[in-house]
Amino acid sequence: MLGTGLDLPYISRMSSALDTRPANFCETCAVRNRAICADLDTAEIAALNSIGRRRALKAGEQLMWEGDEAILVANVIDGMLKLATHTSDGKEQILGLIYPADFVGRPFGETSPYGVEALSDSLVCVFERKDFERFAREHPRLEHKLLQRTLGELDRTRRWMLLLGRMSAEQKIATFLLELADRLPSQTQSHGGEGETLIYLSLSRQQLADVLGLTIETVSRQLNGLRKSGIIEIPGRRELRILDRDALEARAA
Amino acid sequence: MLGTGLDLPYISRMSSALDTRPANFCETCAVRNRAICADLDTAEIAALNSIGRRRALKAGEQLMWEGDEAILVANVIDGMLKLATHTSDGKEQILGLIYPADFVGRPFGETSPYGVEALSDSLVCVFERKDFERFAREHPRLEHKLLQRTLGELDRTRRWMLLLGRMSAEQKIATFLLELADRLPSQTQSHGGEGETLIYLSLSRQQLADVLGLTIETVSRQLNGLRKSGIIEIPGRRELRILDRDALEARAA
DNA sequence: CGGACAGTTGATTCATGTCAAATCACGTGG
């Protein structure tokens, strides 16, 4: 379908002549139909593909640093990342969690107002910011997608403000668990009447605390409170099963 | 520069065949060069002008309701508005303050995730959301501006998360006063060596509390604490003078 | 003059933070 050129090897800007990377990564991309590149046509995809490259990140690896020049932007293909800032006295606040198909980075901006770090091993599709911006300006369809995604992100971020500003620790935890259950590809087994959901947590207790504006001790206590009430189960440090979704929703208020 | 019509009275779209609506309100618009319409050319401006109308809002008047269908979007020409949501138990959280040249509303969305209310008497330029969307899709330059503004708003919103999640009451108040001093057209008189800034507050104590995720009593105490420390002066309920900006910055941490 | 409402102030409570210690989970090397 794609005519000439596409089967030629892609040469990355750094690589040697031996680099024989396949022409079009996007074709087989897991988020092809959900990311901002979704409604580009084949030729556009090819062009975009030629300015981007894939990059694997280990859990804990930093993709961008708070305050640094914003050089990159990226689409997340797989994994989970966090955006975070710090107060001057070193407390961290996680500003958002990034899931597959989400876009990260600050196009049309000089410096990155937050750091970006992989929470689990991840795969991203990165672009030089300048390249991406040029491409975006030439392709209004892409910019439109980006706008839509940004507007959605803004809505979600604002909802989080309500959580941070006005909810109790218990409400915060309950709300967050429900959001995780919705956004993660979590396993739901309906047995009996209730649907039980198993969540794999990519976040440590500390990171949970940093998302919710709490301390690690409070997170631990609230979680175990919910466990003792029979609302959740904690089979392992990084696993969590929702036993009674209704009760959890009630606590989310 | 735009010839005829500018001196004719404005007649809304509901009007009769006698409608001799002036071609271009935008020409004289106070935010002409700062709002998202800034870099449209004359013809585009005229087209945009034809689908928008001006509307004056009294302080306290609601422009959109939380959860309602998102029918309108608007540019703010003058005044100050708030975006707000509520918890199920009725506590309010202000999600953002809107200043002149800012854009409000949720294009490409079905319902408005927050309410919009004027804090002071305001003047806005409203569009039917559908009309605006159509126009935006046909004018990538406008969409680009909107994208830029949305990205900026997202950055600001995320900075607010740090305040809500991790700052003490005193830090919140100090940070907010500094932000007001920067964003408001406030009067600065440098006398002696220090620059003193007079801020007119469009917000009641309750609204201040709702921005910062505090209670009204805490706001009052913190404000009077700063006053007793000689950092600010409170000449009237709605006025506030920053006497010692450095000290305020220190408290904002 | 007399509400009525916004803001202040004080006393008290309570949720969450802080500090400290115990426990757990897991990888390493013997």
Place this chain on the structure above:
DNA sequence: CCACGTGATTTGACATGAATCAACTGTCCG
């Protein structure tokens, strides 16, 4: 396979900042 060490998590005791509850004081406006 097990003891050990290390870092993560839990648990407990206690401190404290901010919320809550309750007067009180302005101030504006009829």
